[in-house]
Structures are given as C-alpha cells and as structure tokens.
Amino acid sequence: MTTTQRVRTFIAEELRWDGTREQLTDDYPLLDGSVIDSLGLMRIVQFLEEECGIEIADEDLVPENFATLSAIATLVDRKTP
Amino acid sequence: MDFDLTDDQRVLRDEVISFARAELNDDVGARDKQASFAAEEWQKCAEFGIQGLPVPARYGGGDADPLTIMLAMEALGYGCKDNGLIFSLNAQMWACEVPILLFGTEKQKQKYLPAMCGGSLVAAHAMSEPGSGSDAFGLSTTAKPSGDRWVLNGSKTFVTNAPIAEVFVVFATADRTKGFAGLCAFVIERDTPGLSVGHPLEKMGLRTSPIGELFLENCEVPLENLLGKPGAGMPIFNSSMEWERSCILASTVGTMQRQLERCIEYAREREQFGQSIGTFQAVSHKIVDMKLRVETARCLLYRLGWLMSQRKATPLDSALVKLYLSESSVSTGLDAIQVHGGYGYMVEYELERELRDAIGSRIYSGTSEIQRNVAAAFLGISQ
Numbered sequence: 001m002t003t004t005q006r007v008r009t010f011i012a013e014e015l016r017w018d019g020t021r022e023q024l025t026d027d028y029p030l031l032d033g034s035v036i037d038s039l040g041l042m043r044i045v046q047f048l049e050e051e052c053g054i055e056i057a058d059e060d061l062v063p064e065n066f067a068t069l070s071a072i073a074t075l076v077d078r079k080t081p
Numbered sequence: 082m083d084f085d086l087t088d089d090q091r092v093l094r095d096e097v098i099s100f101a102r103a104e105l106n107d108d109v110g111a112r113d114k115q116a117s118f119a120a121e122e123w124q125k126c127a128e129f130g131i132q133g134l135p136v137p138a139r140y141g142g143g144d145a146d147p148l149t150i151m152l153a154m155e156a157l158g159y160g161c162k163d164n165g166l167i168f169s170l171n172a173q174m175w176a177c178e179v180p181i182l183l184f185g186t187e188k189q190k191q192k193y194l195p196a197m198c199g200g201s202l203v204a205a206h207a208m209s210e211p212g213s214g215s216d217a218f219g220l221s222t223t224a225k226p227s228g229d230r231w232v233l234n235g236s237k238t239f240v241t242n243a244p245i246a247e248v249f250v251v252f253a254t255a256d257r258t259k260g261f262a263g264l265c266a267f268v269i270e271r272d273t274p275g276l277s278v279g280h281p282l283e284k285m286g287l288r289t290s291p292i293g294e295l296f297l298e299n300c301e302v303p304l305e306n307l308l309g310k311p312g313a314g315m316p317i318f319n320s321s322m323e324w325e326r327s328c329i330l331a332s333t334v335g336t337m338q339r340q341l342e343r344c345i346e347y348a349r350e351r352e353q354f355g356q357s358i359g360t361f362q363a364v365s366h367k368i369v370d371m372k373l374r375v376e377t378a379r380c381l382l383y384r385l386g387w388l389m390s391q392r393k394a395t396p397l398d399s400a401l402v403k404l405y406l407s408e409s410s411v412s413t414g415l416d417a418i419q420v421h422g423g424y425g426y427m428v429e430y431e432l433e434r435e436l437r438d439a440i441g442s443r444i445y446s447g448t449s450e451i452q453r454n455v456a457a458a459f460l461g462i463s464q
Contacts, residue, residue, distance in 0.1 A: 014461065031259065031260065031262045032258070032259065032262075034260065037218075037260070037261065038218055038261045038315055038319065039454075039455065039458050041261075041315070042319065042396050043458060043459065046395055046396075046459070055392070058183055058184070058316045058317075058319075058320045059183075059184070059309070059310075059313070059316070060316075061313070061315065061316030061319070062310055062312055062313050062316070063259065063262035063263075063312045064312075066262075067262075
C-alpha cells in the first residue's frame with residue numbers, strides 16, 4: 001500500500017470524512033475543505049511518524065505540507081531516510 | 082527503569098528549594114490582597130536561573146533537559162508560596178521563550194532571549210480573544226501584509242503578564258477562510274504604535290500574576306517581527322502549548338507535597354476528643370489520598386519529562402499530565418482545608434489562597450474538558 005493510500009484510509013476512518021474513499025482524491029483540499037482541523041493534523045503527524053518511521057519537525061507543520069494527500073506523500077518522501 | 086535522580090538533579094532541587102524559601106515568600110498574603118506583582122522576586126528568579134532553564138547557554142539560559150526543568154519547577158512550587166509569581170514565570174517560559182527559541186530568526190533570538198532569561202524583559206503570550214477561548218483557532222484578530230509591514234487589528238484578552246510585559250507574542254489570522262492554516266505569529270514590542278494594554282483584570286486566584294487585555298488598532302509590525310513562516314501560527318501555538326501543558330503544573334506537584342507534609346504535621350499535633358485527629362480514619366484516609374495523588378502526579382510528570390527527552394512525547398501524554406495535575410491540585414487543596422477544619426478556612430493559614438490559585442489550573446492552557454477531548458481523539462474514540 002502506498003503512503004497516499006495509507007493516509008487516505010486513516011483520514012476516512014479516523015477523521016472528519018463523510019464521503020466515499022473515491023471522493024477523497026489525491027488533490028482533494030484537506031485544509032480548505034475542513035477535513036483536517038488542528039487536532040486532526042496532530043493525529044496525522046503521529047500516524048505518519050509511527051507508520052512511516054519518520055520524524056516530522058514543528059517547522060514542517062505548514063499548510064503546504066498538508067493541503068492534499070499528494071502534498072503529504074511528498075512530505076513523507078522527503079523525510080524518509 | 083531507574084527512579085533515582087542524578088546527583089546534579091538532587092543538588093539543583095535542594096538549591097531551588099533553599100532559594101525559594103529564603104527569597105520568595107515575604108508578604109505573599111499582602112501581595113495577594115493587593116494583586117501586586119513581585120518584581121524584585123522576578124529578578125531574583127532570573128538571577129538564580131529559573132527563566133533561563135529551557136534556553137541554551139548561548140542565549141543566556143541554563144540549557145536544562147525537560148526532566149530537570151520539571152524537577153526545578155516542582156522544587157520551586159515546594160519552596161515558594163507565591164503561586165502567581167510562578168504562574169507568570171511559566172507564562173513567559175513556555176509560551177514566549179520556547180516559540181522564539183524554536184521558530185525565531187537568529188536576530189530575534191539574540192534580541193529577546195538573553196533579556197528574558199536575565200529578567201530585564203517580561204514577555205506575554207496573546208492568543209485568547211473575547212470570542213475565542215477553547216476554540217483558539219477561531220480567533221478574529223487580522224494581519225494584513227502592507228508593503229514592508231504587517232498591519233494587525235483586533236483585541237486579545239486573558240493575556241498573562243500583559244500589564245507588565247515589554248514584548249508580546251501575538252497570534253492573528255492572515256486569511257480566516259483557511260482556518261488554522263491562515264494563522265501567523267508575531268513578536269511585537271509594547272511601544273509599537275497601535276498597540277495598547279488595557280487595565281489589569283481582577284482574578285479569583287493567582288492574583289499576584291498580572292493579567293489584562295491587549296488592543297491592536299492598525300498596529301504596524303515590521304516584516305522581520307513575523308515569527309516563523311506565514312501560516313505557521315498553528316505549529317508555533319501547538320508546540321508552545323505542548324511545552325506549557327507539560328511543564329506549567331510541575332510546580333503544583335511541589336505545592337501538593339508541601340500541603341501533604343503540613344497536613345500530616347497538623348493531624349499529628351491537633352487533638353480533639355482526647356487524641357490526635359490523625360488517629361481518626363476520616364482524617365488519615367484523606368491524607369493517604371493526598372499522598373497517593375502527589376505520587377501519581379509525580380510519576381506521570383517525570384515519565385512525560387523522560388518522553389520529551391527521548392522525543393517520544395505525544396499530545397496525549399501532555400493532555401493527561403495537564404488534566405491529572407490540575408484536578409489533583411484542586412482536590413488536594415480542598416482536602417488540606419478540610420483536614421485543618423475552621424483554621425483551614427482562615428486566610429491566615431494560607432490554604433484558602435492556594436485553593437483559589439489551584440482552581441485556575443483547570444481552566445488555563447486548555448480546560449480539563451479540552452484535555453479530555455484531546456485524549457479521547459488520540460485514543461481513537463472521537464474525531
């Protein structure tokens with residue numbers, strides 16, 4: 001399973017997502033669409049650190065890194081040793 | 082698993098207790114009545130090294146690790162009866178020094194941190210607004226870029242240290258439609274045109290810690306006063322809240338220990354019906370509950386300090402510590418008064434003041450209800 005798929009599953013099952021998984025596209029606006037709130041962001045960070053074995057610093061928590069599933073995957077790729 | 086303190090930690094703890102007892106406890110009752118801030122004691126704390134605990138030595142700090150910081154603050158709470166002074170120290174350390182240290186430019190760090198550590202500069206953190214408290218990111222203060230400046234408009238309330246602060250860490254939104262992603266943080270000096278501070282607000286407890294409102298009216302802030310990147314307000318706020326929730330109540334563990342020892346002494350000496358009141362289970366069981374509470378609180382706190390040192394702490398850990406320590410300090414404050422009976426209710430015995438001080442802990446830095454919400458979310462049982 002790719003990073004994008006894993007994060008999509010996490011968001012669909014754990015956060016505020018009422019649609020289908022197909023509707024949660026790679027470019028769906030997660031922040032502007034209020035899918036991720038501040039608490040949800042902290043939970044995604046914990047999920048990524050545990051699932052992907054990476055460390056996400058405070059300075060990485062900027063909107064552009066979490067705006068879409070694609071952006072999150074890019075962040076994970078960049079952080080993966 | 083090793084529960085022993087290092088020799089250095091033991092020495093620091095003992096030194097903090099001796100310092101606090103000798104230097105910080107004069108006229109606390111009078112200061113509480115007058116709601117006056119202990120400026121001289123603040124300076125003494127700085128000279129001892131309290132304000133600099135979390136700050137690296139190159140910026141004038143003590144470069145202490147999280148567990149050592151917690152031990153020092155616990156010792157401060159044990160030795161110092163001015164909980165308002167300790168609250169003001171906490172407000173600066175976690176919500177002003179830490180964000181500048183973690184997100185500030187080198188110039189900002191050089192300009193502000195040595196002065197904060199040295200006691201000459203008091204700082205305040207301005208997030209809450211009349212319309213946004215627990216819903217912190219629902220704030221309405223705006224920040225608009227204009228040439229080489231940001232222009233801020235709005236008002237803040239419950240700003241601890243505002244009446245005496247010379248510099249403020251202020252949060253504002255650059256784009257309300259983006260929610261928390263539009264949030265920006267600024268370091269703003271008191272004499273900046275457009276910034277004004279309201280009258281001090283009167284509180285139930287922690288009365289020696291001044292608190293007030295902050296008004297921003299076309300307040301023009303140079304671009305270089307932005308803290309972190311545009312839109313980085315949320316991680317700045319969250320990281321400082323993690324530090325604050327983790328450390329702000331370390332002193333209450335010391336306070337609870339002091340109250341426990343005082344209750345044991347009183348229960349052994351005070352006689353009713355021809356025997357010491359400690360022989361009555363109604364009293365002794367209450368004191369045992371106080372002991373259990375302080376030991377549990379200390380274990381939770383130290384474990385969090387260790388997790389922070391290992392970079393393994395999560396918002397769940399800090400929420401549980403904040404929740405348990407605040408609720409415990411209120412329960413212990415009530416028990417201490419009950420053990421002392423009528424005397425405990427008297428101002429002279431200082432227990433009523435400590436209870437008033439403790440009640441605020443269930444509200445500031447996120448209410449107990451918010452801590453439960455955070456914990457529930459991280460347990461996967463709510464969104």
